[in-house]
Amino acid sequence: MVGRFSLLSENPHRTDALRSDRARAKGLNYSLNEKVQSTLELATETNDTGKKSTESRIALGNLFRCSGEVGRAIDLHQSLLGDPSLSEEQHGKSVFELGMDFMRAGLFDRAEAIFMDLKNDPSCRDSALQQLLQIYQHEKDWLNAIDCTEALKPSGKIRRGETISQFYCEMLQEALTANNPVLANRFLVKALGEGSCPRAALLSAQMAISEQRYQDALNILRPIPTEDSRYNTQVVELMIECFEDNENILELIDAVGQMHADHPSGEIIPLVSGMVRKKQGIVAASRFVQGSLRVRPSLRGLHELLVLIADLPEKEAKPYLHDLSGISSQLVFCHPSYKCVQCGFTGSELHWRCPGCHHWEALSACELPVVHSKQTTH
Ligand SMILES: [Zn+2]
Structure with missing residues (x-):
C-alpha cells in the first residue's frame, strides 16, 4: 500500500490524470479539490506511518469515492485492511468505508456482507443498519427492510417516510399485482396495524372498491383528508369510482x-x-x-x-x-407583483432594498404564467 500511495502522489501522470478526472467529476467543486489536496499533503507529510496517516488515507479514499473514483477508493480502503499496524477502531472504520465504496459502485451483495458483519459491532451498529436498510429498499427486499427498521427504531435514526407500513404497502401492491387477495389482506392488516398511513388507507379503499363494497370504501376515504390533506386528489378519484353505478x-x-x-x-x-x-x-x-x-x-x-x-x-x-x-x-x-430572491418577501410594489432581508436589488417581478412557446394542449 505504501508503494501504491507514493506512486499516486509522486507520479506526474497519475497526478495529472487525477486532476483531469477531478475536473470532469460532476458536482465536484473547488472546495472538494482543496480538500483532496490538503488530505494528500497531510498523508505525504506524515510519511505514511502512524495514526494520523491512516486516518488521512481513509479520508482520501472517501474523497475518491465522493468524486466518483470508486475504483480508487476501493483499492485504497482494501489495501489499508492488509496493514497489521491498524488499531481495531481503524480497521472497523476502513471496513465500513469499503462497504460504502461497494454501495457507491452498485456492488450491493458485497456491501451487504460487510454491513451484516458490522451490525454486530456496537460502535457502528446503527450506521451499518442504515446502510443495510438502503440496500434492502434498493433490492425491494421488504421483509429485511422491516427487520432493519425495527432494529433502528430505538435509535430514531430512520429517514422520513422509511416506515414499516410503507414496506407492507409495497408487499401488498405486489400481492395485488400477483392477484393474491388473501396475501394482500394479510399485508393490509399489518400496514394498518403500524398506525396512521394514508397509503394503507387508500389501498384498503381500493380493495373494497374492487369487491364492490362501496360504502366501506367511502367510510375509509372520508376521514383521510382530515388526517392528511396531501392525497386529496387520490381520495376524490377513488370516491368517484364508488359513485360510478349510483x-x-x-x-x-x-x-x-x-x-x-x-x-x-x-x-x-x-x-x-x-x-x-x-x-x-x-x-x-x-x-x-x-x-x-x-x-x-x-x-x-x-x-x-x-x-x-x-x-x-x-x-x-x-x-x-x-x-x-x-x-x-x-x-x-391575489398574485404578488414582486418577490425577493434572497428571503422570499413578496409585495405589490418594487423596493430597491428588500424590507425583509435588506439586500439591494433583490426583488424581481413575479409574473402570472405566460406561455412563451406554442405548446400542444391535451
Ligand atoms: Zn429579502
Missing part, C-alpha cells in the same frame, strides 16, 4: 365541497365536475364548479367553468359571465 351523487358533492373548503385544491373540482355533468347534466356541473370557485377561486376551476359554459346555450351562459370576471380578477390580484 345516480345519487349528493354525498360525493358534499364530501368534495367540504374538502375544497378545508384544503382548497384546483385539481379536485374538475375531477368531480365530469361526474356531475355525466349524472346530472351540464347546467348542474356549471353550478357546481361556479359554487366551488366562489368559495376558493383557482385557475384550474376557472378553466373548467369556461369549458362548461362554452357548451351551454348562449342564454344560459350569460349569467356566468359576471362571475367569470370576478373570479379572474381575484386570481390576478
Whole structure:
C-alpha cells in the first residue's frame, strides 16, 4: 500500500490524470479539490506511518469515492485492511468505508456482507443498519427492510417516510399485482396495524372498491383528508369510482365541497365536475364548479367553468359571465407583483432594498404564467 500511495502522489501522470478526472467529476467543486489536496499533503507529510496517516488515507479514499473514483477508493480502503499496524477502531472504520465504496459502485451483495458483519459491532451498529436498510429498499427486499427498521427504531435514526407500513404497502401492491387477495389482506392488516398511513388507507379503499363494497370504501376515504390533506386528489378519484353505478351523487358533492373548503385544491373540482355533468347534466356541473370557485377561486376551476359554459346555450351562459370576471380578477390580484430572491418577501410594489432581508436589488417581478412557446394542449 505504501508503494501504491507514493506512486499516486509522486507520479506526474497519475497526478495529472487525477486532476483531469477531478475536473470532469460532476458536482465536484473547488472546495472538494482543496480538500483532496490538503488530505494528500497531510498523508505525504506524515510519511505514511502512524495514526494520523491512516486516518488521512481513509479520508482520501472517501474523497475518491465522493468524486466518483470508486475504483480508487476501493483499492485504497482494501489495501489499508492488509496493514497489521491498524488499531481495531481503524480497521472497523476502513471496513465500513469499503462497504460504502461497494454501495457507491452498485456492488450491493458485497456491501451487504460487510454491513451484516458490522451490525454486530456496537460502535457502528446503527450506521451499518442504515446502510443495510438502503440496500434492502434498493433490492425491494421488504421483509429485511422491516427487520432493519425495527432494529433502528430505538435509535430514531430512520429517514422520513422509511416506515414499516410503507414496506407492507409495497408487499401488498405486489400481492395485488400477483392477484393474491388473501396475501394482500394479510399485508393490509399489518400496514394498518403500524398506525396512521394514508397509503394503507387508500389501498384498503381500493380493495373494497374492487369487491364492490362501496360504502366501506367511502367510510375509509372520508376521514383521510382530515388526517392528511396531501392525497386529496387520490381520495376524490377513488370516491368517484364508488359513485360510478349510483345516480345519487349528493354525498360525493358534499364530501368534495367540504374538502375544497378545508384544503382548497384546483385539481379536485374538475375531477368531480365530469361526474356531475355525466349524472346530472351540464347546467348542474356549471353550478357546481361556479359554487366551488366562489368559495376558493383557482385557475384550474376557472378553466373548467369556461369549458362548461362554452357548451351551454348562449342564454344560459350569460349569467356566468359576471362571475367569470370576478373570479379572474381575484386570481390576478391575489398574485404578488414582486418577490425577493434572497428571503422570499413578496409585495405589490418594487423596493430597491428588500424590507425583509435588506439586500439591494433583490426583488424581481413575479409574473402570472405566460406561455412563451406554442405548446400542444391535451
Ligand atoms: Zn429579502
